[in-house]
Amino acid sequence: MTTAIIGTGGIGSVIARQLASGGETLRLSSADTKSARTLAAEIGRAAVVAAGNRDALQGADAVVLALRFTVLKGVIEEIADPLTGKVVVVPSNPLTTDAQGNISRVLPKGQSSGEVVAEWLPTGARLAMAFGTLSANLFESSSNRSPEPAVLFYATDDDRAGEEVERLIRTAGFEPVKVGGIEQSGRLEVGGDLHDLIIGPAEARSLIGGA
Numbered sequence: 001m002t003t004a005i006i007g008t009g010g011i012g013s014v015i016a017r018q019l020a021s022g023g024e025t026l027r028l029s030s031a032d033t034k035s036a037r038t039l040a041a042e043i044g045r046a047a048v049v050a051a052g053n054r055d056a057l058q059g060a061d062a063v064v065l066a067l068r069f070t071v072l073k074g075v076i077e078e079i080a081d082p083l084t085g086k087v088v089v090v091p092s093n094p095l096t097t098d099a100q101g102n103i104s105r106v107l108p109k110g111q112s113s114g115e116v117v118a119e120w121l122p123t124g125a126r127l128a129m130a131f132g133t134l135s136a137n138l139f140e141s142s143s144n145r146s147p148e149p150a151v152l153f154y155a156t157d158d159d160r161a162g163e164e165v166e167r168l169i170r171t172a173g174f175e176p177v178k179v180g181g182i183e184q185s186g187r188l189e190v191g192g193d194l195h196d197l198i199i200g201p202a203e204a205r206s207l208i209g210g211a
Helices: 010-021 033-043 069-078 113-120 136-142 159-171 182-188 201-209
Strands: 002-006 025-029 047-049 062-065 087-090 095-097 103-105 126-130 151-156 175-180
Touching: 002 010, 010 025, 010 033, 010 136, 010 159, 025 033, 033 047, 062 069, 062 159, 069 095, 069 113, 087 113, 087 159, 113 126, 113 182, 126 159, 126 182, 151 159, 151 182, 151 201, 159 175, 175 182, 175 201
Parallel strands: 002 025, 002 062, 025 047, 062 087, 087 126, 151 175
Antiparallel strands: 095 103, 126 151
């Protein structure tokens, strides 16, 4: 299977490495072309650098938009037409960083990134919020855990997106657990009760059931 990854920064590069190690073929695109080329060289034959964001979607079964939340809308507008019917996986947290390195939330309290992204996507795009529940270092260190896999939570309202994101989560070395529909995606974000939790499936389902 082939997945496009747009954005090869901290989280995008980790997602790419873990998917490739699980056997996924990748099409990479980034505003930083050098970063994408370096990542593709590191991964090897499983990854190619696309000519641009729209080109990255050619032949891809799904796309991961591993972008800062503040640039996400612009990229979605750029590639809107080919996103129709495509499974779109978004890990972005609704955060920004100022010149002094201070992190702040860019959405009002109570409004989740998933609800906002769903409004930005074209009709027919199949959205799942996933891969943003763990910071990059935890994502890398907790994948392929044994004997019990670590969980990655996801949220979606679309059955096809759910099937595809579960496949991708398992390919990356985790066990998928659905938290609910897109309206529940705030639980996955920085500050949410399910963010940065390294737990197994039984505990994860207990947390979901007790919510």
